Amino acid sequence: MIPLEEARSFVLTKCVAGEQVTVALAEAGDLVTTTDLAAAGPIPPFDNTAMDGFAVRAADVAAAPVTLEMVGTIAAGAIPDIEVGPGQAVRIMTGAPMPPGADAVVMVELTTMATDETSVDVAEAVPIGNHIRPTGDDVETGQIVFPAGTHLKPAHLGVCASIGVYDIPVFARPRIGVISTGDELLDGPGPLGIGQIHDSNRHTLLALVNSTGARAVDLGLVPDDEEQIRDAMVAAAASCDAVVTSGGVSMGDFDYVKKVLTEIGDMRWMQVAIKPAKPLAFGTVDGTPIFGLPGNPVSSMVSFELFARAGIRKMMGHTDPIPAPIQGIAGADMLRGPDGKTHFARVHATANGNGQYSASFSGGQGSHQLSAMAAANALAIIPNGNGILTGEPVDLLLL
Ligand code: AMP
Ligand code: MG
Numbered sequence: 001m002i003p004l005e006e007a008r009s010f011v012l013t014k015c016v017a018g019e020q021v022t023v024a025l026a027e028a029g030d031l032v033t034t035t036d037l038a039a040a041g042p043i044p045p046f047d048n049t050a051m052d053g054f055a056v057r058a059a060d061v062a063a064a065p066v067t068l069e070m071v072g073t074i075a076a077g078a079i080p081d082i083e084v085g086p087g088q089a090v091r092i093m094t095g096a097p098m099p100p101g102a103d104a105v106v107m108v109e110l111t112t113m114a115t116d117e118t119s120v121d122v123a124e125a126v127p128i129g130n131h132i133r134p135t136g137d138d139v140e141t142g143q144i145v146f147p148a149g150t151h152l153k154p155a156h157l158g159v160c161a162s163i164g165v166y167d168i169p170v171f172a173r174p175r176i177g178v179i180s181t182g183d184e185l186l187d188g189p190g191p192l193g194i195g196q197i198h199d200s201n202r203h204t205l206l207a208l209v210n211s212t213g214a215r216a217v218d219l220g221l222v223p224d225d226e227e228q229i230r231d232a233m234v235a236a237a238a239s240c241d242a243v244v245t246s247g248g249v250s251m252g253d254f255d256y257v258k259k260v261l262t263e264i265g266d267m268r269w270m271q272v273a274i275k276p277a278k279p280l281a282f283g284t285v286d287g288t289p290i291f292g293l294p295g296n297p298v299s300s301m302v303s304f305e306l307f308a309r310a311g312i313r314k315m316m317g318h319t320d321p322i323p324a325p326i327q328g329i330a331g332a333d334m335l336r337g338p339d340g341k342t343h344f345a346r347v348h349a350t351a352n353g354n355g356q357y358s359a360s361f362s363g364g365q366g367s368h369q370l371s372a373m374a375a376a377n378a379l380a381i382i383p384n385g386n387g388i389l390t391g392e393p394v395d396l397l398l399l
Contacts, residue, residue, distance in 0.1 A: 022169050022170070024167065029154070030212075031168070046097045047134050054090065054105065060089075073091040092105060175217050177236040179221075180247060181223070183254070202221065243285075243291065257292050265286075276299040291303075323397060326395070327396070332361065333390050344380070344382075345361060345382055347360060380396055
């Protein structure tokens, strides 16, 4: 067995960041930028009001309550062509540009407008600048809004739009093929024949791939047949940037994935000192990384989290591809025996009110018990030994 870190560094050496491309803003979500993005102009682009109310001269309302002459209305999007003179006010809506002459906004709740709309009573004094959002308050002209290497999340996309950047330089979104292998697998709802089970891995793995921001490509189900596995792998390596398979990498008589990949690729078959997900076949076919994950449903997911997610993140241009654990405490005993492996237990972690996550097993810990994985929101990392007792610290890999 080799340590997790060694297996993962080997995976990361073979996964390289993709092509640098420019994509439309609408296509940029979850990608990583390749250059600094600077603002050509300020945000907000003009002084505007943060409230519905009245634009006034602060000096005029210093002795409030006062009555001001109302000289017009400015809506959001309107040109502020009404000057506010001494003793005057302009009705103004949130987001509208400040009219010349005014230096403060009184919110509508502090005012009473005359029924003929010729005057307004202001109940309280306000300071200069009250409720005004000044030009450049969020972003200044020339400011680097995000450095190269930024992972574009929803708010980043909004900032790009607000600075008028609609073509975004990024690492290309990798296409990741997903294949299930096994004679026992049935695609679709059934009915199941004798000895058959539904192919669940492909559905979890497709969703896991998409959760990284990469694009999952469903390459279907391949039986335990050497020829068909070879054809499927060659085609997958040619059409995708990486391939994730499940099944066929253990010690069984019909575990052809390992055999075929050894023949056609530059593969390494590893026994990693972890439980679940000990076997991993990883390498390249014509330069395309192939993740040969184990078939047991929990194992394939854990293996994805530990190896494929890190590899795909590196391909997407992340400089910190390995997801970092957070520290929580054991909400119940997490017992195990020494076996030379690090265990990744399926746990449910909840905030315990003391600013900590308290984690307990989310169900049965067998590698076929996928329902405990579904009930889990984290993997608890239990080092080799006798386990972790209630109240002791435990590292959690959030799912
Ligand atoms: P293998 O790694 O091919 O030896 O498979 C190990 C176990 O995982 C066996 O019980 C398989 O039936 C099961 N298995 C393999 N592939 C899948 C799959 N795609 N969906 C659900 N179970 C699977
Ligand atoms: Mg199999």
